[in-house]
Amino acid sequence: MSDNDLVVQMKGITKVYPNGIAANQGVDFNVKRGEIHALMGENGAGKSTLMKMLFGLEQPTEGEIIINGEKVSLSSPTIAISKGIGMVHQHFMLVPSLTVAENMVLGMEPKQGNKLFINYKKAVEITEEYSKKYNLYVDPHAKVRDIPVGMKQKVEILKALVRGARILILDEPTAVLTTQETEELFKELIHLKEQGYTLIFISHKLNEIKQITDRLTILRGGKFMGVHETAEISKEEISHLMVGRDVVLSVEKEQAQPTDVVLRVRDLEYTNEWNKKMLDKISFDVRKGEILGIAGVEGNGQRELVEMLFNLNVPDNGSAKVNGKNVLGRPQREIRDMGVSLIPEDRMTFGIAGAGTIEENLMSDRAANKKYNNGPLFNLKAMHEDSDQLIKDYNVLCKSRKQQVGMLSGGNIQKVVVAREFSSDPILIIADQPTRGIDVSAIEFIHKKLVQLSREGAAVLLVSADLNEVMELSDSLIIMNNGRIAAYFEDTSVLNDTIMGEYMLGLKQQSDEEIRGVLHGE
C-alpha cells in the first residue's frame, strides 16, 4: 500500500479537551482513495472527536493530518471544505423553512445577470443536476420541513458534494433511518464509491458495516484498536474489539435480596417525531432491593424510556406504575412525592441551575418541605445544616455551600445532583448515565452509594452505556437494542464482554420466553 493511495492520513492524533478529558490518544487513521471506510466504536470511544478534527470543528492537541499527501491545518470547516472534505452531521444542518434548492446553495448562491437576485432556476438546476448525477433523488422545490428524514439526509450529502467534497464523512447516517431508507442509502453510497468518492462511515451496527464497507478502523476508549479489511474479520471479532473493558473495575456488593416490585412497566411504545419506533413494547419490573441495569449502545431507546418514566415525554401506549400508581403524564412533583428520584443524563440542562449556589441546587426538590420552612419563611438553619451535611457526606469539593454550581468540576456537579437525588429517601432511583464524563474518584463514590442505597431497600434502575458500570453494579440486567429488549440476564455474574457485545450490537436476540424472566408476577 503506497502512501499515494491514502487520501486521509491522521497520525498520532491526541485530543485533550479543556476539561481534561482525553478523547483521543495517539490514534492513527488512514483512508484509501475510493473506499468506504467504517469508523467504529462505542459511544465515547472518540469517533466523533476524531471526525470533528478532520472537519475542522476541533483541533488536535498532538499529531498531524495529511490530506492527499499534503500536511494541512484544518482550523475551520471552511478550510476543510476547501480541501474537499464534507460532513453529513447526525443532526442535520438544514434550514427547515427553506426549499431543498435554497438549502443546497446557501452561502454560494448563483446570481442573475444583474448580480442582485438569486438565480433560483439555476439553484434548482444545480440541485437536479447533482441529484441525477449521484442518483440521490430529492425534490428541489419542497420545503425541507415537509420532506422525510431520508430525503433530508440526501440533501445533506448533496450539499457536501456541491461544495466540491471528494471525501464524505457520514456520522451515524442510519441512526435516524428506517430499514427501507437504509437500504436506499446504501445503494446511493455504493454509487458514490463507484464514481471515485471516498466515504467515511461512522456506525456501530455490525450488519451494515459488513454489508457496505471495505475496511474498518476500531476505536475503544479513545485508543486505536486496529484497522482491518472488512471481509477478513468476523462480526464476533469486531464486537470483541469494540465492546470490552481495558480494566475491570469491580464493585463489592452483597447478594441482592429483592422483594416486592416497585416499578412495573408494561408494553411501553413510542414513535418519535421522525416516525422511528424508539420503544417497542418494553416491559420489565424493578424490585425493592435490587439494581436492574439497562445496557445498550446509546440511541436504542434508553433515553426515551427514562423520559417517559419522569414525564419529560409521553408514550403512545403502555403503562408504568410505581407501587401501583401511574407515573405516565403525571406532574414531576407527584412523581417525586411517590418516592422516585432521577439522575438525569443531561445534567447541565436538567440536573442543575448553573448560576445558582450549591445549596440552592441541593434544595430544589424539597424547598417547599415543612422541614425547611417556618411559616412563609425558609428555615435557613435547617437548610444550611442539611446542605453542609450533604456536601460533607457526598464529598463535594467546594469552598462553601454558597459557591456557584456551574463553577464546579463535572464530577462535583454530579455529586451535587446525586446528593440531592439520593437524600430524599427514594424508593425508586432512576440513574441515567450517572457517571458519564466524570473523574474516577467521583465514579467510585457514586457507585458505592448506589449499591448502598439498593441494599438498604431502594429499587434502582441503572441505565448506562458504560459496560464496566452496568455489568459490575447491576444485580440483573436488560440489554436494549433497536427499541426492544434484546436480552435479560437474571444473574450478571455469568456475563462477559463478548456476550454483552453480541446482544448490544444486534447479533443475537433472546426468545420472548427468556426475556419474560424480568417480569415478576402478573
Added chain:
Amino acid sequence: MFEQLIDMIFSASFGYSIIRITSPILFAALAAVVAEKAGVVNIGLEGTMMISALFGVLFAYWTNSWIIGVIGATAIGILVAMIMAIFALKLKTDIILAGIAVNLLGGGGTVFLLYLFTGLKGNTASLTTPNMLTPKVDIPIIQNIPVIGQIFSGHSILTYVAFLLVILVWIMLYKTAMGLRIRAVGENSHAADSVGVSVLRTQYVALAISGALAGLGGAYMSMYYSQSWNIGIVAGRGFIALAAQAMGQGEPVGAMLSSLLFGFASALGNKMEGMQGFSSYLVASIPYAVTIIGLVIYAMSTLKKVKRFKDNDK
C-alpha cells in the same frame, strides 16, 4: 348613531385616513420583520423612529430640502441600529435591553439633542417650512377615478414608498442571496455557519435594514404626518409595529395587513372622536386592544398547528 358610523366607514375620506395612518406603522412593521427574520428582536424601533424623526426635520431645515431630510433620517436610523448591533452582537448586551436603551435615547435624549442643535425646547414647529415637508403625490389617472382616487391618490410620497417597500422587502427576503442568508441565520444559525455564512455579519446587515426602515417611518411622522417634530410624535408606533410583525406571522404582507388593521382601528377612533356617544379615549385604545386579541388568536392557532402536526405524525 351607528348609521352615521357605517356611512363614515364607507366614505372615501375614511379610506384615505386609514392609509395615511397605516404608513408609519408599516415602515416600522417591515423593520421588525427584517430584524426578526434574522433572529433579532428589535424593540428599539420606537426610539429609532423618534431619533430619525428629529434628524429628518433637522437635516431638512439645514438644507431646506425634504429629500436630504429623508435621506438623513434613514442614515440616522441605520446609525442607531448599528449602535444597538454593536452592543447586542459584539458586547452581548441583551438585545431587548439594548432596545430599551435606544428607546430611552429616543424619549428624552431627542429633546436634549434638539436643544443641542437648535436651542429649541420640545418641538420644531417654528422651523417648519413647506420645503421641508415631503410632498403629496397625485397619481395620474387614478386620481380622477371617483372614490378610488380619493382614497389612493394625494398621499405623501413616503406612503407610496412604504407600500412599495412591502414588495421590495419581500423581494429582498425571498429573491436575493442576502435575504436567503438572513432567513437561514434567523432560523438555524448553525446551518448557516456550517456552510460559511457569517451569522454576525448577516445580523448586522439585517439590523441596518431594519434601522433604515424605522428611519423612514420617523421621517414620515415629522416631515408629513405631524408637520414638525415633538416629544409625543411616535406615541408607541414602534411597539405597535412589533405586534404587527407578530400578528403578521413575520411576513411582509402579513405585517402590512396587520398594520392596515391597526390603521383602520385608529382611523375609526379619529372619526368617532367627533361623534356623540363615543369616548375618543376608549376608541383610541381599540387598536392596542385589537393587537392583544390578534396576538392571542395567532398564538392559539400556532399552538393548534403544532399539536395537529404531532397528531399527524403519530
Added chain:
Amino acid sequence: MENKRQNMFEIFRGFIAIAIAILVAFILIVICADDPGKALECLLIRPIISNGALNVKSIFTILARMTPIIFTGLAVCVMFSANQFNLGGEGAVMLGGFIAALIAIYLPMATGVHALVAILAGTIVGGLVMIVPAVIKVKLKASEMVCSLMMNYVIMFTILHFLNNVFPDRSKGATQTYPFLETALIPKMVPNTELAWGFVAAIIATILVAFFMYRTRWGYSIRMIGINESFSKYSGMKVGGIIILSQVIGGMLAGMGGAIEMLGRYNTFLWKDLPGYGWTGITVAILAKNNPVMIPLAALFISYLNRGCELMSIYAGVPAEMIDIIQAVIFLFFAAEHFLSGTRQKIVVKDAKEEMQKKELATAGEGGNA
C-alpha cells in the same frame, strides 16, 4: 458569587460604565451649556450642596423621588428574575395611582385607614392586570413583551377616558379629578418637603421583597425558573404557576408604587400620560443587577442624577432630558456581558490556575500521607 476577585471586577466594571456615562454627559454639557462649569456644578454638587451649605431641601427631594422608582425597580426585579420580559410596569403604576386616587376622592374613611385601603386597592389592581400577559405567555406562549407593551396603552387610554369623561373636576382649567380627601393623603415625613412616609414604605417593600426572593420558597422558585426552567420543572416546581405569580407580584409592586406616589405627592389625579416610572424601574433593576437589596442604592443614584439634571435645566439652561442619555449609556454598558470581557477572562483563568495549584498541593499532601 464567592469569588472576591471576580466580584471586585464586577464592581469595577459597573464603575467604568457609570464613568463612561458621566463622561458622555460632560462632553454634551461642554458642547451645549453657556457656562459648562456651572452646569457641571449643578449636575454633580448642587443636588446636595448649594452655596457652600448642605442643600437639605434638595436632598429630601432626591429621597422623595426615589419612592416610585424603588417600587418599579423591585417590580422589574421580581418579574425579570423569572426570565420574563414583562414591560407592563408603566401601565400598572398608572393604574395603581388612578385606583388609589378614586378611592381617595369618593370613599370617605377614617384617616390612616383611608390611605391604606386606597394603596391596597391600587396594589391589587396592579397585580390583576399582570395576569393577562402572564397567562398569555404561560398558556399560549405568546410574547409577554408585546402584550404588556400594548396593555400599557390600553390602560392609559382607559384611564384618560375616565379622567376626562367620568370623573373630571370641571371647575378647574386643567383636566384633573376632584381633590383627594384629606384622610387619604400620605403625610409628609418632613414638613414642607416632598418627602412623604411613602419612602419608608418603599424601604420596607425592599426588605420584604429581598426576604421574599431569598428567604421564601416562592422567591426561590422564581429565581430557579429564571436560571433554568427545565431544571425547575424536573425538580418538581409548578413552573407555569410560579411564572404567573412572579408577574402578579411585579404588578402589585408597581401598582403599590403608583398608589403611594399618587397619595404622597399629589392631591388630585392629573397624570395625562404614562408616568415613565416603569422604564426607569428597568434601569434601576439593571443597575442593581436584579438584587432587591441594591435597588434603593440604584434608585438613589438615578434620583440624584435626575435632580442634578433638573437643577442644570433651571440654572444652566441644559435640558433635564439629558438624564435619559446618561441612563441609556449606563444601561448599555452595564448590561453588556462582553464589556471588558477580555479582562474578566484573564481573571477567571488566573483564579482557575490558582485553584488547580492549590488542589495539586493538597493531593500531593494526601499522597505523602498515604
